[in-house]
Amino acid sequence: MANFVAQLRALGLWRLGALAGTALMVLGLIVWFAIRASQPVMGLLYADLAQRDAGQVIAALDRLRIPYRVEGNGSRIMVADDQVGRVRLSLAREGLPAGGNVGYEIFDRNESLTTTPFQQDMNRVRAMEGELARSIASLSGVRAARVHLVMPRREAFSRERGDAQASVMLTMQGAHRLDREAIQAVLHLVSTAVPGLRPQNISIVDSRGALLARGGQALAGPSAAASQDEVRRTQELRLARAVEEMLERSLGPGRVRAEASVDMDFDRVQVTEERFDPDNQVARSQQSVQETSRGSEGAPTSVQNNLPGNENTGAGNQESRQEETTNFEIGRTTRSTTRDQPSVRRISIGVLVDGVWEPQANGPPQYRDRSAEELARIATLVRTSVGFDERRGDKVEVVAMRFAEPPLPTESNERSFFDIAFTSSTVARIVESALFALVALIAILLLGRPAVKRLVTLAKPAQANGQIGSAAANTMTGGALAAGGAALAGPQGGAGLPMVQGGAASAEPESMISLAMVQGQMRASSINRLQELVDSNPEQSLNVIRRWIAPSEEVV
Numbered sequence: 378m379a380n381f382v383a384q385l386r387a388l389g390l391w392r393l394g395a396l397a398g399t400a401l402m403v404l405g406l407i408v409w410f411a412i413r414a415s416q417p418v419m420g421l422l423y424a425d426l427a428q429r430d431a432g433q434v435i436a437a438l439d440r441l442r443i444p445y446r447v448e449g450n451g452s453r454i455m456v457a458d459d460q461v462g463r464v465r466l467s468l469a470r471e472g473l474p475a476g477g478n479v480g481y482e483i484f485d486r487n488e489s490l491t492t493t494p495f496q497q498d499m500n501r502v503r504a505m506e507g508e509l510a511r512s513i514a515s516l517s518g519v520r521a522a523r524v525h526l527v528m529p530r531r532e533a534f535s536r537e538r539g540d541a542q543a544s545v546m547l548t549m550q551g552a553h554r555l556d557r558e559a560i561q562a563v564l565h566l567v568s569t570a571v572p573g574l575r576p577q578n579i580s581i582v583d584s585r586g587a588l589l590a591r592g593g594q595a596l597a598g599p600s601a602a603a604s605q606d607e608v609r610r611t612q613e614l615r616l617a618r619a620v621e622e623m624l625e626r627s628l629g630p631g632r633v634r635a636e637a638s639v640d641m642d643f644d645r646v647q648v649t650e651e652r653f654d655p656d657n658q659v660a661r662s663q664q665s666v667q668e669t670s671r672g673s674e675g676a677p678t679s680v681q682n683n684l685p686g687n688e689n690t691g692a693g694n695q696e697s698r699q700e701e702t703t704n705f706e707i708g709r710t711t712r713s714t715t716r717d718q719p720s721v722r723r724i725s726i727g728v729l730v731d732g733v734w735e736p737q738a739n740g741p742p743q744y745r746d747r748s749a750e751e752l753a754r755i756a757t758l759v760r761t762s763v764g765f766d767e768r769r770g771d772k773v774e775v776v777a778m779r780f781a782e783p784p785l786p787t788e789s790n791e792r793s794f795f796d797i798a799f800t801s802s803t804v805a806r807i808v809e810s811a812l813f814a815l816v817a818l819i820a821i822l823l824l825g826r827p828a829v830k831r832l833v834t835l836a837k838p839a840q841a842n843g844q845i846g847s848a849a850a851n852t853m854t855g856g857a858l859a860a861g862g863a864a865l866a867g868p869q870g871g872a873g874l875p876m877v878q879g880g881a882a883s884a885e886p887e888s889m890i891s892l893a894m895v896q897g898q899m900r901a902s903s904i905n906r907l908q909e910l911v912d913s914n915p916e917q918s919l920n921v922i923r924r925w926i927a928p929s930e931e932v933v
Contacts, residue, residue: 418459419458420456420457420459421453421454422454423454423474426454431452431474433473434468437467438464443464444456498530502526505526505571508570509522509570510523510524512566518549518553519555521547522547522548523545524544526541526543527542543574551630563581608641608719609719613639614637616637616724617635617636617726619763620633624728624758633729635728635759640722640725642722646716647713648714648715650713651711651712652710652711652712653709658708660704664704668696668698669698670695670697724765725771726773727774728755730747731778731779731780732747732777732779733747747777752776760773
């Protein structure tokens, strides 16, 4: 124990402090790693939850005594990765999450005897609204939906009953917009789910305040508007949306804006047209008439002509007539056209696109203007999509300008092999293991290496002491061997400095030296060898001398 305390004192205060700090750090990291290893790997249970749904899910987890962690201001709930599937099934059995709406599970509650018919009707309406909102929210591009139903109530002794009405509020994901087919699908979904509700009584509005459908018609065609201005504005919106949706596929959401101006003709025109084709003649009928007539002219009356025996002779004539009539049918086309729908006279479209944001390795993305070739390709694409007609005087302008804010990074739905293999939990485990290995290596270098070096240093003096004593004993003769050998070997015998090669094996006769303080004689070569050992190992020799002087004291 005294030797250990002496070794600690020999290290000094600075080394002792460093060793103590390292030991505490290693101990703390070991405890932290042990705690982390005992905790399960957390997996995502639900994300993007409404506050009401998140509260209901957390209450259910507390009731089931399932550990969880809340992230993202309450919008993300994490549970143990190996329990995600089981917990989702358990919550689904309870109808959670409800998507912020109450469905038909409202009737699973036990109603009291004091429930009024009004409350029952309201619960029925709430259930239909919630179920419709869930169905609409499941459409692609729709983040959330709210449905408001107005169910008519027939008053007592009344023969008339009002029509059911509905309003739908849509919250879209990012810059996504519903096309005409999707809006019509929402209209028919709502109308067929509510008894007595006609599509003409449904209105759809998005979160931007744009009226998507009114009176059961999607605002994508002229039939949806009542006035000429609304028809024109509807046509302009349809063209602008078509251009934006097409270009956003390539340029990115929110990176393009389009405005259209349409000049329309609302005159109601009725045209009746009759055309004849003289080259297209067909003989329809043919009539031929042929007449022949003969006649004689009597002789003039006289006495001679009246005498008996005289014949009455006169002059005769003959007539002939032939007539042929052919009726031809000429091709005739009669066309009556009535135009009561507005027609487009001219289209003018202005398209504003953002430049190119090039990502940088270190720092925010840098803005770059689009080239004239890119703008020309965009203009060609716009002309084709809107039905550009140069004879009408249509005009398309595409301008590239920097938008106020750079585009937000979009998350890709495609996951690579590295994304699947190296998840966040896996990377965290790898980092923890690497950190633990690094701390262990530092501990070995700071604690183990000095300890081993110290042990080696302490072992060398004992070995040198024994070797010095053995060399002295082998070189002495007579009384000097008995007295000096024991003295040189010291109290602990030999185990120290290395022997000088050839010292004890030399058989050549050498001259002897008389020493005043030593009885007997010694070889001069032995003295020289001892001197060489002392010169080569001064500290070990000093320890041997100290042991001679004070054998009872421990030499460090």
